[in-house]
Amino acid sequence: MEKPLKVVIAGEKHVGKSSLVHRFIHQQFPLKDLYSTVGFDFTVKNLTLEDGSNVTLHLFDFGGEPSFRMIFPQYASDNDGLILAFDPSREETFDALHEWIRVYKQRKHEKESVNFLVSTKSDLGVSPSPLKINDFRNQYPIDQYFQTSAVTGENAQLVFQKMVEAIRKKHRKR
Numbered sequence: 001m002e003k004p005l006k007v008v009i010a011g012e013k014h015v016g017k018s019s020l021v022h023r024f025i026h027q028q029f030p031l032k033d034l035y036s037t038v039g040f041d042f043t044v045k046n047l048t049l050e051d052g053s054n055v056t057l058h059l060f061d062f063g064g065e066p067s068f069r070m071i072f073p074q075y076a077s078d079n080d081g082l083i084l085a086f087d088p089s090r091e092e093t094f095d096a097l098h099e100w101i102r103v104y105k106q107r108k109h110e111k112e113s114v115n116f117l118v119s120t121k122s123d124l125g126v127s128p129s130p131l132k133i134n135d136f137r138n139q140y141p142i143d144q145y146f147q148t149s150a151v152t153g154e155n156a157q158l159v160f161q162k163m164v165e166a167i168r169k170k171h172r173k174r
């Protein structure tokens with residue numbers, strides 16, 4: 001059994017991080033509003049991959065409060081993957097990702113992680129500007145970008161599956 005893969009989900013409050021994780025784990029949209037995350041939520045998920053092997057995923061879902069950004073570098077210090085989430089219906093949540101990255105880069109034992117950019121709530125029909133997305137992807141090393149919805153389930157499984165695949169690919173190269 002290989003070492004658990006550690007993935008951190010970051011982004012502003014209310015962008016839908018916890019709902020996306022809930023959708024991924026339980027295959028449904030939360031019936032009532034989830035408690036607002038204080039600090040971070042921790043979820044463990046065992047996955048069986050196409051090749052039959054088993055992987056354990058440790059998901060750290062970070063609360064968006066600015067005060068918790070201080071502990072973020074510490075918790076993200078040895079992670080394998082980073083998911084940066086924003087809500088396209090609130091553009092300021094996209095702009096805030098620059099700050100999240102700045103803080104992320106203060107990690108002590110910075111090892112190269114797989115970085116995904118994820119827009120949420122695609123069911124609301126607000127599409128993020130492709131230009132802004134491209135700029136962002138070029139500015140930072142963003143490996144993959146997904147539009148998701150915890151309501152319809154769009155890409156909710158795929159994001160995590162692709163994350164695991166990308167991390168394993170990276171590990172194999174080491």
Ligand SMILES: Nc1nc2c(ncn2[C@@H]2O[C@H](COP(=O)(O)OP(=O)(O)O)[C@@H](O)[C@H]2O)c(=O)[nH]1
Pocket residue numbers: 012013014015016017018019020033034035036037064120121122123124148149150151152
């Ligand atoms: N329309 C829509 N609303 C969503 C979606 N995901 C979350 N929400 C709502 O957005 C709010 C914040 O969601 P939550 O998962 O707690 O966000 P977090 O603070 O980033 O963890 C809640 O009222 C959710 O019901 C989605 O995919 N579509």
Ligand SMILES: [Mg+2]
Pocket residue numbers: 017018019035036037061062063
């Ligand atoms: Mg939350």
